[in-house]
Amino acid sequence: MSDKKPTKTWRPRTNLVRGGTMRSQFGETSEAIFLTSGFVYDSAEQAKASFKGEDDHFIYSRYSNPSVAMFEERMRLLEGTKFCQATASGMGAVFAALMCQLKAGDHLVASRALFGSCDYICTVLAPQYGVRTTMVDGTDLNQWEKALSQPTDMVFMETPSNPTMEIIDLEAVAKMAHKAGARVVVDNVFATPYLQRPIELGADIVVYSSTKHIDGQGRSLGGAILFNDEEYWDKYLRMFIRHTGPTLSAFNAWVQLKGMETLELRVTRHCENALAVAQFLEGHKGIGRVIFPGLDSHPQRALIKKQMQGPGSVIAFEVMGDEARVFKFMNAMNLIDISNNLGDAKSLMTHPATTTHQRTGPEGRAKLGITDQLVRLSIGLEDVEDIKEDLEQALNA
Ligand SMILES: Cc1ncc(COP(=O)(O)O)c(C=O)c1O
Structure with a gap:
């Protein structure tokens, strides 16, 4: 060689x-x-x-x-x-x-x-x-x-x-x-x-x-x-x-x-798309808490600015209503897939309480702030307008 x-x-x-x-x-x-x-x-x-x-x-x-x-x-x-x-x-x-x-x-x-x-x-x-x-x-x-x-x-x-x-x-x-x-x-x-x-x-x-x-x-x-x-x-x-x-x-x-x-190119686009989607979700009438390191509303924004060079590609947010309402919203998605992976070119959504953190139990989840309303969204590389439109139509479903 x-x-x-x-x-x-x-x-x-x-x-x-x-x-x-x-x-x-x-x-x-x-x-x-x-x-x-x-x-x-x-x-x-x-x-x-x-x-x-x-x-x-x-x-x-x-x-x-x-x-x-x-x-x-x-x-x-x-x-x-x-x-x-x-x-x-x-x-x-x-x-x-x-x-x-x-x-x-x-x-x-x-x-x-x-x-x-x-x-x-x-x-x-x-x-x-x-x-x-x-x-x-x-x-x-x-x-x-x-x-x-x-x-x-x-x-x-x-x-x-x-x-x-x-x-x-x-x-x-x-x-x-x-x-x-x-x-x-x-x-x-x-x-x-x-x-x-x-x-x-x-x-x-x-x-x-x-x-x-x-x-x-x-x-x-x-x-x-x-x-x-x-x-x-x-x-x-x-x-x-x-x-x-x-x-x-x-x-x-x-x-x-x-x-x-292509890592750097992708991470840059992931961050841009995720910030735009987080801003769209924040203040939307069907949405409660939105957690994203790139938002000024993140409680640790000063620390984020000190030790991170960008916000990442994952957003967590709460959909108003009970588990059935959250599932209805997820099932109404046309573009975004229901999947527990993240960091993919495709936007993927999961419900942590019933998937990745199911074993943690209700008490453990309560300590971590993982409510039944919380959804995790890994933002992909699609056109950000298509991602937002998909979320909008699913929230109206
Ligand atoms: C923070 C974190 N660490 C480790 C892992 C495990 O990675 P893998 O699925 O490649 O074993 C994951 C998977 O989702 C993760 O989110």
């Missing part, structure tokens, strides 16, 4: 299109898909040296694969970290990032406004392995301070959170977490690498579901873990991934490499 190295450091937009490309002897323009489980050695000596780590020959696709390595390198350049480990899904990334290090007796502090599966890892799985978990209201620095007044091993948070768009002061929490001895893991899915830079704000590890904006066209699952910490890689993550196997497939890595080429 001819590894085309940049002659100088490329700018981020160039890296999105060319970063990490390893061209084979066939000179293909598009990156190749290496659909192979294993690799052939020139000799038994080379196999031995590869297993000893003295030769960087690929060994087995559970460890690494050329297509996956290209995806990892492009993600690494985008995030600006030393390391990137791709995973089979966003949840694979969250689980590996936390559980590669945590052990019985350790203390994990996490924000309580989490995606349902992230909450399951923190509140069910981690305690099952003997990890003590403290859940806090992520918007309340006093709660973080109290929880982090005792020695802590890891901190996990999602900001903006799914689906109520709570914002956590990354800089302030990272400082407290480091004092308590913890590594800080941030799920940056809603913000994307474009709209928020957690490592620059003090986080140690950033995780993505690349299923969302990085694929961006609803085709494949994937995830990534990014960080600078060599000890974390050598002592924990490398061996955890090798021996438990949550690896990204070469095909999905290739799909997502292609997705990255």
Whole structure:
């Protein structure tokens, strides 16, 4: 393979299109898909040296694969970290990032406004392995301070959170977490690498579901873990991934490499469309609360301006009436699809109380502000006038 190295450091937009490309002897323009489980050695000596780590020959696709390595390198350049480990899904990334290090007796502090599966890892799985978990209201620095007044091993948070768009002061929490001895893991899915830079704000590890904006066209699952910490890689993550196997497939890595080429263009359009739709919904007669980081009405607008470079693509809002009325509104949609995915080119709507946060239970949902009226809308790349017209006709249905 001819590894085309940049002659100088490329700018981020160039890296999105060319970063990490390893061209084979066939000179293909598009990156190749290496659909192979294993690799052939020139000799038994080379196999031995590869297993000893003295030769960087690929060994087995559970460890690494050329297509996956290209995806990892492009993600690494985008995030600006030393390391990137791709995973089979966003949840694979969250689980590996936390559980590669945590052990019985350790203390994990996490924000309580989490995606349902992230909450399951923190509140069910981690305690099952003997990890003590403290859940806090992520918007309340006093709660973080109290929880982090005792020695802590890891901190996990999602900001903006799914689906109520709570914002956590990354800089302030990272400082407290480091004092308590913890590594800080941030799920940056809603913000994307474009709209928020957690490592620059003090986080140690950033995780993505690349299923969302990085694929961006609803085709494949994937995830990534990014960080600078060599000890974390050598002592924990490398061996955890090798021996438990949550690896990204070469095909999905290739799909997502292609997705990255248009990531910035898409995220820019997502943000423009989402702001226009949020403004349309705010003050509409059939709509209650509208939560969107780009609206001045968001209670944490000052913090959003300080730590985010854009509002993202997801809006949460309440439809006046009971569950039946909300379902009638959703069922009346002609263009917007009912689906629990997000970050897609297609606009997608879900009812968190009965889908992504069903397991949370009525009490848990009440604490998180997830009412039966709340709808989550992931704004796509369609003409924004068509999106607004669809919402208008469904509200009148
Ligand atoms: C904030 C957040 N984290 C993680 C995930 C999990 O990603 P995946 O579905 O790729 O496992 C999701 C999925 O919706 C999410 O919204």
